Amino acid sequence: MKLSVIGAGYVGLTTAACLAQVGHDVFCSESDVEKLSKLRNGVMPLFEPHLENVIEAVRKSGQLHFGSTEEAIAWGDAIFICVGTPPLPNGDADLSSIEGVARAIAKRATGYRLVIEKSTVPVQTGAQLSKHLSVHGTNGLKYDVASNPEFLREGTSVEDFLHPDRIVVGADSTRAADLLREIYEPIVKQRFTCPIHSNSQKRKDPVFLATDTNSAELIKHASNSFLAMKISFINMVANLCEAVGADITQVAHGMGLDPRIGPAFLNPGIGFGGFCFPKDVQAFIRIAEKSGCDFSLLKEVDRINQGRIERFVEQVRTELWVLRGKKIAVWGLAFKPNTDDVRFAPALSIIRRLQAEGAHIQAYDPQAMEKACKEISDITYCSDAYKAAHGVDAVLLLTEWEEFRNVDWSRLAALVERPLIIDGRNTLSREEVVANGFHYIGVGGVSATPKVTASFIGT
């Protein structure tokens, strides 16, 4: 099928590349001229594992094209809107980019189009979109509007798109639901050449869930808010562990063994960030308020999350006493590993706080330094973890990249001024770190020496 994708960010680029990979003819547009020029010249505007290879292959086979939004509107029978929906100061989702795209479709499209919102939007946005197309539509445009929320995670976006647990489509007409089923057929049946896995690696078929539009929109916000709630919950338990002398690693493990709870999202740390959870929680609170529903539960989730930054900075202060003039290494800037995305990254908030108290920051991240530099320019960016640790009073681990688990601790010990590691993600082997002469501090009562060695036999 001829498909269009509007917005070539983390979601749009993955959507366009993967839909081309499974056999569709895709046109992807981007309004940022620098990004578009990069894409047309085969240069990636963002880092995402496997995505570059997929894009290269589908461009070569002629199944993916990049260009303007006007061209994209003219191209596809179905148009996926994948533009950003950032937070407004009051927490509402800013839908101005969505509105801009809707206006352009209304003005330029002819015949029938299925307009699909893939961006994360508040419930009832589909209805607004539909009204907008009807009010501004010229050229006898006929259309359906559908919701197809995206659940991919940065860092594993290609894998998540091609092998999802579920594909949710919200449509209020049979025609729209049938078209979406047709678009996703190769993924639902897992019939395509996977660029990541060999054919012998059998994957579970995803669930294709068709709902009404409002419900699909709600599924996305409710899912993200629930996951955010799980993170804030475990962070609150981590605080309690610190207060009473328990170890959050053992507590979380014990909780996660219950299949009703599960181990995912029970990792305590410096809080959630990125372009989804913080803004989606805020937007969900606002929708509930406007609908007259009390969702103060989510306000607490947000409050606990924001408190993680101050709590971590306090931990650094407790160890280093005066921060003015101290040299501190920051390992990790991205909001999570395997991405270069620093939007709402807790690491950047922590750096700003430490800088405000006069500390000098030496930072390293395997992928995110270019983007971080646009946000914070007055710190020292280093080319590896060792250079960042040179002469420092403490090393702060703020993003759990695999390479930090594999550093040569004895080499590192010779470089630092003071052998202190504060692990904001509980990701390092505390025994190994301590064996190399470092003082180790983790989150939630995870200290240098575990009080009792946890026995995780059989898990």
Ligand SMILES: NC(=O)c1ccc[n+]([C@@H]2O[C@H](COP(=O)([O-])OP(=O)(O)OC[C@H]3O[C@@H](n4cnc5c(N)ncnc54)[C@H](O)[C@@H]3O)[C@@H](O)[C@H]2O)c1
């Ligand atoms: N990033 C994620 O992990 C993720 C996961 C699921 C859902 N989402 C949702 O998907 C949406 C997009 O997120 P993202 O991370 O890809 O954002 P992004 O900022 O990386 O990408 C959006 C892109 O759209 C472009 N754009 C804006 N207006 C345009 C227009 N009129 N024509 C063409 N391009 C236009 C922007 O320049 C930008 O490159 C958001 O609503 C987000 O909440 C994101």
